[in-house]
Amino acid sequence: MxxxxxxxxxxxxxxxxxxxxxxxxxxxxxxxxxxxxxxxxxxxxxxxxxxxxxxxxxxxxxxxxxxxxxxxxxxxxxxxxxxxxxxxxxxxxxxxxxxxxxxxxxxxxxxxxSHETKALDVLSINDEHLFLHLGDIGANANLVANYDKDEERGMFTYAKHFWSEFQNLKSFEIDIKTDRMQYERKGVMLAICNGKKFGTGIPLNTIGKMDDGIFELVVVKAMDFTDLIKATLSKFDEDHKVKNLETFQAKTATIKLKQPQLLQIDGEVVKEFTKLEVKVLDEALSFIKHQT
Missing domain, CATH: 3.40.50.10330 (Probable inorganic polyphosphate/atp-NAD kinase; domain 1)
Structure with a gap:
C-alpha cells in the first residue's frame, strides 16, 4: 500500500x-x-x-x-x-x-x-473553484474577510467582527436561474450548500445531503437579534430553526448580482463576483469510510 x-x-x-x-x-x-x-x-x-x-x-x-x-x-x-x-x-x-x-x-x-469508500458530490463555481461543503456571498463572507485581516485570533475577535457585520447588514438583489426555475430575491446573504452546517456548528441547510446529486441555495433575507440567538441555540438543539431563510434545490444555477459581492468557500476568501455559475459534479470524490 x-x-x-x-x-x-x-x-x-x-x-x-x-x-x-x-x-x-x-x-x-x-x-x-x-x-x-x-x-x-x-x-x-x-x-x-x-x-x-x-x-x-x-x-x-x-x-x-x-x-x-x-x-x-x-x-x-x-x-x-x-x-x-x-x-x-x-x-x-x-x-x-x-x-x-x-x-x-x-x-x-x-x-x-479501511477498504470501503463513499462517493460524494463536489460543487463547482465558474469551472474554477471546487468545494465540498459550503460557500456564500454577502454578510458571512464579509465577516470572514475582516476576521482574516485581523492580527488577533480567537472567539473574542470573531465575536467583534460578527457584531460589526450584524450592525451594518445590507440587502442586495439576487437573480437566480436554476435548471428548475428562475427567482428574483433580496437578501443579506446567499449560501451555496452541499453540506448542512457552518464550521461553527450552526445549521444552515437542514435538507442537504452530500451524495444526492443536487445542491441547495439558501437566501438569508434578513436577520435580527432573535435570529442570532436561535442560530446559536441551533448548534445544540436542531429543533430550533433560523428564521428568514428560503431554500432552493438545483443541479445547476446561474447567479447574477447587480453589485459585486465577496465569495468565501469554507472559510477561505476568494474574491468579488457579479456572476456565479454553479454546478454539481455527481459522486466526484471517493471518500474513505472510517466507520465499519
Missing part, C-alpha cells in the same frame, strides 16, 4: 508534530510505503498533483481545516484518488457532516485500514 499524508502545519494554530510522529511510526511499523507532504502556501495543489502522478497512491490522507481539503479537490477528483480527512483547522464543518468525532490518531488508523 502507498499513502500520501498531507499536513497543513498552520491550520487552526494547532501543533501537529506529535501526530506526525505517530503517523510515521504507525506506517513504518505496518510496512506501509508513504510520502509526507507539508503545505507551504506556494503551489501546493500543483505539487500534490505531481506526487499523485509520480507515486499513484492508494490513499491520500489530509490533515487540516475544511479549506485545506478544498485546496486539493481538483487533483483528487481528476485522479479518482481515495481520500481521508482529519479535521485540525479553524473551520471544521466537515467534521460534523462526516461525524469525525474520534481522535486524530484513531481516525488515521481507521483510514489506513
Amino acid at each position: 502507498k499513502i500520501i499524508l498531507v499536513i497543513n502545519p498552520i491550520s487552526g494554530d494547532k501543533n501537529k508534530t506529535v501526530f506526525i510522529d505517530f503517523a510515521k511510526g504507525f506506517m513504518d511499523n505496518s510496512k506501509i510505503d508513504f510520502e509526507l507532504y507539508k503545505t507551504t502556501g506556494h503551489r501546493d495543489c500543483e505539487k500534490l498533483n505531481q506526487l499523485i502522478v509520480k507515486h499513484t497512491p492508494d490513499k491520500v490522507i489530509i490533515v487540516g481545516g475544511d479549506g485545506t481539503l478544498n485546496l486539493f479537490l481538483k487533483p483528487l477528483v481528476e485522479h479518482k484518488t481515495k481520500v481521508g480527512f482529519i479535521p485540525m483547522g479553524s473551520a471544521n464543518g466537515l467534521a460534523a457532516e462526516f461525524n469525525l468525532t474520534k481522535t486524530a490518531r484513531i481516525l488515521f488508523k481507521k483510514y489506513v485500514q
Whole structure:
C-alpha cells in the first residue's frame, strides 16, 4: 500500500508534530510505503498533483481545516484518488457532516485500514473553484474577510467582527436561474450548500445531503437579534430553526448580482463576483469510510 499524508502545519494554530510522529511510526511499523507532504502556501495543489502522478497512491490522507481539503479537490477528483480527512483547522464543518468525532490518531488508523469508500458530490463555481461543503456571498463572507485581516485570533475577535457585520447588514438583489426555475430575491446573504452546517456548528441547510446529486441555495433575507440567538441555540438543539431563510434545490444555477459581492468557500476568501455559475459534479470524490 502507498499513502500520501498531507499536513497543513498552520491550520487552526494547532501543533501537529506529535501526530506526525505517530503517523510515521504507525506506517513504518505496518510496512506501509508513504510520502509526507507539508503545505507551504506556494503551489501546493500543483505539487500534490505531481506526487499523485509520480507515486499513484492508494490513499491520500489530509490533515487540516475544511479549506485545506478544498485546496486539493481538483487533483483528487481528476485522479479518482481515495481520500481521508482529519479535521485540525479553524473551520471544521466537515467534521460534523462526516461525524469525525474520534481522535486524530484513531481516525488515521481507521483510514489506513479501511477498504470501503463513499462517493460524494463536489460543487463547482465558474469551472474554477471546487468545494465540498459550503460557500456564500454577502454578510458571512464579509465577516470572514475582516476576521482574516485581523492580527488577533480567537472567539473574542470573531465575536467583534460578527457584531460589526450584524450592525451594518445590507440587502442586495439576487437573480437566480436554476435548471428548475428562475427567482428574483433580496437578501443579506446567499449560501451555496452541499453540506448542512457552518464550521461553527450552526445549521444552515437542514435538507442537504452530500451524495444526492443536487445542491441547495439558501437566501438569508434578513436577520435580527432573535435570529442570532436561535442560530446559536441551533448548534445544540436542531429543533430550533433560523428564521428568514428560503431554500432552493438545483443541479445547476446561474447567479447574477447587480453589485459585486465577496465569495468565501469554507472559510477561505476568494474574491468579488457579479456572476456565479454553479454546478454539481455527481459522486466526484471517493471518500474513505472510517466507520465499519
